Amino acid sequence: MFAAGIINFRHNKYKMQNTFWNENIETIGKEQLQPLQLKLLKDTVSAALKTSFYKNRLYRSGIKSPDDIKTLGDLNKIPFTTKDDLREAYPSGLLSTSSDDVIRIHTSSGTTGTPTVIYHTKEDLDNWTELVARSIVATGFSRSDIFQNMMSYGLFTGGLGLHYGAERVGATVIPIGAGNTKRQLQLMRDFKTTTIHITPSYALHIHSKFKENNIKRGDLCLKRAFIGAEPHSENTRKKIEEILEIDAYNSYGLSEMNGPGVSFECIYKRGMHTWEDSYILEIVDPVTQEPLCEGKEGEIVFTTLRRKATPLLRYRTRDLAFVYKDSCPCRRTHRRISRITGRTDDMLIVNGVNMFPSQIEEVIMRIPEVGTNYQVQLEKDGALDRLIVKVEIYSKMFTGNVKELDNLKEKIKEELRASIIIHPVVELHEPGSLPVFEGKAKRVIDLRVKI
Numbered sequence: 001m002f003a004a005g006i007i008n009f010r011h012n013k014y015k016m017q018n019t020f021w022n023e024n025i026e027t028i029g030k031e032q033l034q035p036l037q038l039k040l041l042k043d044t045v046s047a048a049l050k051t052s053f054y055k056n057r058l059y060r061s062g063i064k065s066p067d068d069i070k071t072l073g074d075l076n077k078i079p080f081t082t083k084d085d086l087r088e089a090y091p092s093g094l095l096s097t098s099s100d101d102v103i104r105i106h107t108s109s110g111t112t113g114t115p116t117v118i119y120h121t122k123e124d125l126d127n128w129t130e131l132v133a134r135s136i137v138a139t140g141f142s143r144s145d146i147f148q149n150m151m152s153y154g155l156f157t158g159g160l161g162l163h164y165g166a167e168r169v170g171a172t173v174i175p176i177g178a179g180n181t182k183r184q185l186q187l188m189r190d191f192k193t194t195t196i197h198i199t200p201s202y203a204l205h206i207h208s209k210f211k212e213n214n215i216k217r218g219d220l221c222l223k224r225a226f227i228g229a230e231p232h233s234e235n236t237r238k239k240i241e242e243i244l245e246i247d248a249y250n251s252y253g254l255s256e257m258n259g260p261g262v263s264f265e266c267i268y269k270r271g272m273h274t275w276e277d278s279y280i281l282e283i284v285d286p287v288t289q290e291p292l293c294e295g296k297e298g299e300i301v302f303t304t305l306r307r308k309a310t311p312l313l314r315y316r317t318r319d320l321a322f323v324y325k326d327s328c329p330c331r332r333t334h335r336r337i338s339r340i341t342g343r344t345d346d347m348l349i350v351n352g353v354n355m356f357p358s359q360i361e362e363v364i365m366r367i368p369e370v371g372t373n374y375q376v377q378l379e380k381d382g383a384l385d386r387l388i389v390k391v392e393i394y395s396k397m398f399t400g401n402v403k404e405l406d407n408l409k410e411k412i413k414e415e416l417r418a419s420i421i422i423h424p425v426v427e428l429h430e431p432g433s434l435p436v437f438e439g440k441a442k443r444v445i446d447l448r449v450k451i
């Protein structure tokens, strides 16, 4: 399926070639894309009407059959779907196929309580894999590459998503998953890894560990990184490229839309091509919910077009970005979104893991020794993030028994870790020592400077 295109010389020492995985679909013209989207949208509405959740909701909006969608403009008749809707529909309110047809589930990272679940049929996974293959080939990745996947495997979609995509391309996959820097470096050197999939913060961190692990850049064959799962600036990308001497490509996705492989940069790195034969992309004003034109920053809203088990209509991602107006020299026609500039909610991303401050509150407030005030602080710890949870505890706890306080600290730490997945630093404070707010409490202090 490979097709070579124009040759482009990068600032790095490697020659980059614009290659396609599926040239026809990647360069599809508007006159073909729109009828295809309309047909797939009708299929999606038809699938959605089979779910208990959408059936009620679509009926209320006057959509009783896919034939009520006559043009792509009729998308406006469909109400938005939110993360809360997904929680409300948990566990199976959004399942559109027989459960026998489901072969895998994924959930959104970092959320406990009521998670959001996405079901996948074999066809769903196959389509997802195609999108990932298409995305990575757009960066010049090929079957000759050695791919070390440093994203977590499991319910988080980053690991398995890229794994299957890279295998489909025919590359050699090293499925190490996240963490264990020493082993990562050893494998990178011994198996001549050319491409890594990594969070931007871990990419910076891993470089800082070269020296103590006796690794010199010259020992490695590294050419490129796919970086994603957390927000990062253009300067962070440049820094990663500079210190690791590679090309770094931004990869955006979310578990509700499969995971990675939704929007990906090509070799030109001018925004992320969003695969419009598989998703309808809208940018809306987060307040008025009115659609915004190209170039205007707003909230990304996606409608799945090819998903059978969990169709999602006009899903509000809460991520902010804009669509580039110009076309890309790579000839791909799928519109490009900017890097993610922020979120419309208070979701925090700490070392690639999503969490809401409310999750932290829920955990600490159920611990009887904890008082009424707390604060969450985020700092940089080298290239990684550090989460500090400061909690006021009742004065009766300060008995001079240090062991008792240590045990309490451990208990809070452990309960937080079980809920938010990452390991926080816990500080115990005396009552009245943390700032009190008369208005809306400012509980989260984010001291991570954007580089």
Ligand code: AMP
Pocket (backbone or CB within 6 Å): 108, 109, 110, 157, 227, 228, 229, 230, 231, 232, 250, 251, 252, 253, 254, 255, 256, 259, 317, 319, 339, 340, 343, 349, 354
């Ligand atoms: P999850 O559903 O756990 O995969 O998390 C998806 C969320 O991670 C998105 O909604 C974004 O907020 C964030 N995210 C993923 N990729 C990127 C990226 N390349 N840049 C910024 N944020 C990202």
Ligand code: ZN
Pocket (backbone or CB within 6 Å): 266, 267, 268, 273, 328, 329, 330, 331, 332
């Ligand atoms: Zn391009």
